[in-house]
Amino acid sequence: MAKTRKPPCELLLPGAQVWQSWMGAEGASCLLHAELSAEGARFGKDAQRRVLALPSVHFWALPAWLKGQPEHLRSMALLHLERMGIKAEDEESTVQVRNMQGKEGAYLTRILALKDLPTSLTETARLPDEVTLHALCYPMVQNSLTIFRELGRLVVAITSGSQLIYCTPLSANKLDVNALAELNNICLQLGFQGVLGRLESIVLWIDEGDITQIQRVTGLAAYRCDMPAPTMPERGSSLLMPQDVTAERQSQTRRAKTRFMALATGTVIAAAIALVATLTSLALQERNLLREKVAVLTPRASRVMDHKKAWQEVAPAVDPTTWPQQILLHLMEPESSKEVSITHWEWTPERMSLRGRMPDASLAFKYTQELKSIEALAPFALNGPPPAFASDGSASFEMKGGPGE
Numbered sequence: 001m002a003k004t005r006k007p008p009c010e011l012l013l014p015g016a017q018v019w020q021s022w023m024g025a026e027g028a029s030c031l032l033h034a035e036l037s038a039e040g041a042r043f044g045k046d047a048q049r050r051v052l053a054l055p056s057v058h059f060w061a062l063p064a065w066l067k068g069q070p071e072h073l074r075s076m077a078l079l080h081l082e083r084m085g086i087k088a089e090d091e092e093s094t095v096q097v098r099n100m101q102g103k104e105g106a107y108l109t110r111i112l113a114l115k116d117l118p119t120s121l122t123e124t125a126r127l128p129d130e131v132t133l134h135a136l137c138y139p140m141v142q143n144s145l146t147i148f149r150e151l152g153r154l155v156v157a158i159t160s161g162s163q164l165i166y167c168t169p170l171s172a173n174k175l176d177v178n179a180l181a182e183l184n185n186i187c188l189q190l191g192f193q194g195v196l197g198r199l200e201s202i203v204l205w206i207d208e209g210d211i212t213q214i215q216r217v218t219g220l221a222a223y224r225c226d227m228p229a230p231t232m233p234e235r236g237s238s239l240l241m242p243q244d245v246t247a248e249r250q251s252q253t254r255r256a257k258t259r260f261m262a263l264a265t266g267t268v269i270a271a272a273i274a275l276v277a278t279l280t281s282l283a284l285q286e287r288n289l290l291r292e293k294v295a296v297l298t299p300r301a302s303r304v305m306d307h308k309k310a311w312q313e314v315a316p317a318v319d320p321t322t323w324p325q326q327i328l329l330h331l332m333e334p335e336s337s338k339e340v341s342i343t344h345w346e347w348t349p350e351r352m353s354l355r356g357r358m359p360d361a362s363l364a365f366k367y368t369q370e371l372k373s374i375e376a377l378a379p380f381a382l383n384g385p386p387p388a389f390a391s392d393g394s395a396s397f398e399m400k401g402g403p404g405e
Contacts, residue, residue, distance in 0.1 A: 003047065004093065005152070007105060008023055008024075008025075008046060008047050008048060008049075009023065009024060009026060009047060009048070009050070009051065009231055009232050010022070010023055010043055010044055010046075010047035010049070010050050010051070010073050011042045011050040011053060011137065011146065011233075011404075012025065012050070012052050012053065012136060012232060013052075013053035013134050013148075013230060014053070014055040014120075014130070014134055014150040014151045015035065015151070016149040016150070016151075016152070016206070017038060017149070017151065017152055018035050018036055018037055018038045018039035018151070019035075019037060019038070019040065019120065019151070020032060020033075020034070020035050020036065020038040020041075021033040021034045021035075021036060021041065021043075021044065021348065022229070022230055022232075023047070024231075024232040024292070025259055026049075026232050026233070026234050026235055027231065027232060027233055027234050028231065028299060029100075029228075029229045030185060030229055030231065030232050030234075031229070031276070036141060037119070037122075038151055038152070039122070040120040040121060040122035041120060041121065041122065042121060042122045042123035043121075043126040043127075043128070044126075045125075045126070045263060045315055049129050049130075049235070049391075050126060050128045050129050050130075051129065051130045051131075051132065051138075051232065051233055052119070052121070052130070052131045052132075052245075053127035053131075053132055053134040053137050053230070054119070054120075054132075054133065054134060054242075055133060055134050055150040055151060055153070055155070055169070056133065056134060056135060056150060056155050056157075056167045056168055056169050057113055057115075057117070057150075057153070057169050058114065058115050058117050058242075059088055059113065059114060059115065059133050059167070060081070060111070060112070060113040060115065061111075061112050061133060061135070061164070061165075061167040061168065062080075062081075062084075062110070062111045062113075062166065063108060063109065063110055063111070063165040063193075063195040063196075064077065064080045064102065064108075064109050064111060064193070064195060065098070065106050065107070065108055065109070065158070065193070065194055066080065066106065066107050066141035067105055067106045067107075067135070068105075068162035068224045070099060070102075070107065070259075072079040073097055073099060073107060073109055074090070074095070074097045075090075075379075076109075077095065077097045077109060077111045077317060078090055078095065081095070081113060083389070086113060088113045092239040092240075093114075093239060093240060093241040093246065094113065094114050094240070095111065095112070095113045095114075096111075096112040096113075096238060096239065096240055097110075097111055097112075098107055098110045098112070098228075100161075100163050101161070101162060102130075108160065108165070108195060108366065110163070110257050111167050112133060112240065113169055114240055116133075116240060116243060117242075118242075118244055119242045119245055121187055121245075123389065124248045124252075127245055127248060127249055127252075128196045128241075128245065130233065130235075130236075130237070130238050130239075130240075130241075131238060131240050131241050131242060132233050132237065132238040132240065132246070133164075134150060135157040135164055135167045135248060136164060136233070136238075137153070137230035137231055138227070138228055138230055138231065138234060139228060139231060140157060140159050140162070140164060140203070141159065141201060141203050142159060142161055142200070143159060143160065143198055143199055143200045143201075144158075144159055144199065144200060144201045144202065144203050144321055145157075145158050145183065145187075145199055145201070145202045145203070145218075145220065146158075146159070146202075146204075146205065147203070147204050147205065147206060147209075148206060148227055149205075149206055151168050153170075153375070154167060154169070154170040154172060154173070154174070154175065154206075155167065155169050155170065155184060156170055156171065156186065158186075158199070159195070160195075160196075160197045163195070165296060166186075166190060166195075168186070169316075170183075170237070170287075171360060174208060174307060175204075175206065175208045175209035176209075177217070179209075180213070180214060180217040180218060181217075183218060183363075184217070184218060186338060187218075190300070191396055199220055200220070200221070200405050201220055201221045201222065201223065202214060202215075202218060202220045202221070202222040202223075203223065203225065204222065204223070204224040204225070205225065205226070205227035206224075207224070211223070211224065211323075219336060227397065233243070234278065235275070242290070245278070257315060258270070282377070314315075324347055326376075327347055327352070327377075328345075330374055330376045330377055331354070331371070331377075332368075333374055334366075334367055334371060334374070336358075336363050336366045336367040336370060337367060337370075339358055339359050339363050340356050340357075340363075340367055341356055341357045341358075342354070342356045342384070343355050343356055343396075344356075347381070350381045351380070351400075351402035352377075352382070352401055352402070353398075353399075353400045353402070354371075354382070354398070354399045354400070355397070355398045356397055356400075357390075357394055357395070357397075358394065358395050358396075358397065359388070359393075359394055359395075359397045360393060360395060361387050361389055361392065361395035363395075364387035364395040364396070364397045365386070365387055365395075365397075365403075367397070368382075368384065368387070368397050368399055371399065380401035381401045381402070382399045382400070382401035383400065383401055384397065384398045384399035386399060
């Protein structure tokens with residue numbers, strides 16, 4: 001069965017003179033990928049995990065014996081830094097505290113604190129996933145003092161057992177008497193603090209210095225060897241992160257959110273415009289169809305109006321409820337109509353006028369009253385003056401009416 005290939009990791013670190021890019025798997029030795037420039041470096045595109053190893057000038061890497069409970073080591077380390085005049089915030093991204101060894105309630109602790117210095121990245125499109133101290137990327141000789149260069153500057157790293165406990169750049173530009181005096185002074189100070197164990201040798205990863213002079217001045221065995229290849233730090237071995245990297249990552253997150261919101265807004269607007277355009281197109285199509293239908297129906301509508309007018313004209317003759325004969329029949333419905341003589345009658349669907357004669361006044365009055373009670377004649381609201389008497393004892397009457405009168 002084929003083994004799953006581990007994702008490539010890239011390690012940027014300060015070489016002797018220029019920044020270097022190394023590739024490798026977590027916890028394994030790396031291979032040199034490229035040499036960059038002395039001014040700064042940038043990550044490549046292929047790596048799935050990126051680690052930035054900063055030079056020692058970016059750190060305070062100090063050992064200290066701290067007394068107390070192990071869970072209080074961080075608080076005590078911050079107090080130790082404060083006593084030394086180093087201001088550091090109580091954050092995992094700023095200060096890293098490691099318990100190296102314990103003895104009688106005291107713990108030899110390595111305090112690693114980031115200085116507020118700009119990171120040497122020439123491009124911020126790809127930011128590091130982790131940041132660590134450069135010296136922590138190498139397997140160092142036990143109980144030794146190792147000297148190497150970072151971007152042209154001499155650096156000293158001191159181990160207690162196999163663990164790095166101290167690292168700092170030297171003020172001397174070359175490994176001469178002044179540099180050796182500085183090394184002796186560092187060892188003397190660490191000895192006073194009780195944090196320096198028994199040193200066994202001085203390891204030179206540079207082609208500089210007189211071995212004989214170094215052994216005579218320091219009293220330690222010295223030898224020269226090639227600088228080993230760095231080891232890719234394990235994931236999560238460091239939570240340190242410079243402030244400018246954190247600020248840039250937050251800025252990128254805000255820009256990404258802004259781009260996403262702009263893209264989402266643009267998508268919604270485009271969808272709304274497309275919807276409006278579609279609805280407008282459908283409305284235009286519907287309007288055109290209606291116009292076509294209206295154009296087809298307009299001639300028919302004029303003919304319909306002509307038919308309607310013709311029907312209205314003949315309605316009185318064909319509508320059983322409005323036949324003239326039917327109206328006359330309604331006039332003859334009262335019981336008293338047997339004695340009536342109609343002398344004048346005019347009728348239209350909107351108005352009616354009636355004059356007649358009765359043998360006497362009582363029958364005329366009765367007939368006019370009975371006409372008012374006939375339901376079919378109610379729309380005409382017939383009314384008129386009282387019956388008029390004639391010399392022969394008969395009476396004449398007149399009734400008129402129409403809707404709304």
